[in-house]
Amino acid sequence: MIQVKGFGCINDEIVVNDAALANHAFNLDKCYLYSNSNYLGYRLSKSLPLSNISVQTYENTKYHKLETQFMTFKQHLEHIEASKILGVAQRFLVNVNEHDEGIYQHGQYIQQNPKSIPYSPKDQAVEFSLYSEIAKISVCVDNMNDILKIMKSADYRKVRKLSEAYNDSLIIKAVMRHIDQNVFKRVKALKRYDTEQLEKLINQGLKKLDKCHEIGFIGSKLQHKFFTLDEEHRLVIRPKQAVNFVNKYCQVSILNSKKIYEQKIVNFECLGWGGYQYRALSYMSSITPRWIELNGERYDASLGGLVISVSELSIAA
Known part of the structure; x- marks a missing residue:
């Protein structure tokens, strides 16, 4: 059977x-x-048809009390972290400069050697955790302005996944570089695209993969949400997926977002999602400030060097 x-x-x-x-x-x-x-x-x-069944619901006061205490503790912890984050970021940049490293290199070192974090995990647990988190994020983006934004917005998981795609996916790398060259680097280039123009833009980027010896392997193994092979076995964007692709991988605004696909208009704002300075997109024109002011002093946001104190800057002015 x-x-x-x-x-x-x-x-x-x-x-x-x-x-x-x-x-x-x-x-x-x-x-x-x-x-x-x-x-x-x-x-x-x-x-039990002869029995008298009644249902009574009781609130678990202990549970609600614990929930309230948890939320109070969470808010208190967030307040403590907010009060300490700038000091920890400043310490991180100072250490970057002292070791003649960039943020990325120092972040890698800290992840491999967590005992090198200049805070005690027992007596300075909040600072230790924040320093470790900065190191973790610095592997994806190497500008302290962006790192602090990511920590406040809880974007890290998405940033990490996108960073991996920018760095590891041959297809994503080709399309992103093509978008950068034709949208952000070319003089008087279009920033606003309708769906037909957008599909053409992406497919032009995919054509550059035709000469790559790995495209045969990609085509045979391809199972991707956004891409497929056409009748001539060329890699192309799937129908009605161009807007979704750039919305996921680029920083864009979508006009007519609630209308049918053909009526949507995409406006490019920055190459990388969130406008962050991704290491894997190092060729992009960054919109993130090069400097960062922390506790009255101005630092290079990527290299950690102290530029000048804000007080000295105002006196000089």
Whole structure:
């Protein structure tokens, strides 16, 4: 007997698999008993028709008290972190400069040698955690202005995934570089594209992969949300996916976003999503300030060098 979910086949005849259906119904009933008190009362009344079943719901005051305490503690911790983050960022940049490293190199070193963090994990747990988080983010973006924004916005997971795609995906790298050259680097280039123009732009970038010896491998293994092979086995953007692609990988604004696909208009604002200075897109024109002011002193946001104190700057002016 061949069984497929609720059906089976006996002597080439499809039959209902009563046992499987009954077992499935029993499991559903059992799960529902534990998730719905009213249903539990109903089932008990059917099983014990002479009994008097009543359902009463009680609030778990301990749970609500714990939840309130947790939220209070969370807010308190966020307040402490906010009060310390600039000092930790300043310490990070000072250490970058002292070791003649960039933010990326120092971040890598700290991740490999967490004992080198200049804070005690026991007595300075908040500072230790913040320093470690800065090091982790610095592998993706190497400007302290961006790092602090990412920490405040909780964008790290998305930034990390995008950074990996920018760095590792041959297809993404080709398209992103083509967009950079034709949207951001070319004189008087268009910044606003309709869907037809956008698909053409992306497919032009994909054409540059045709000469790459790896394209045959990519084509044979390709299972990508945004790309496919056309009838001539050329890599192209999937129908109606161009807007979704640039919305995921670039910093864009979409006009007519609630209208049908063909009426959408994409306006490019920055090459990398979020406007961040990704290391994997080092060729892009950055919109992030080169300097950062921390506790009255101005630093190079990527190299860590102290430029000048803000007080000295105002006196000189």
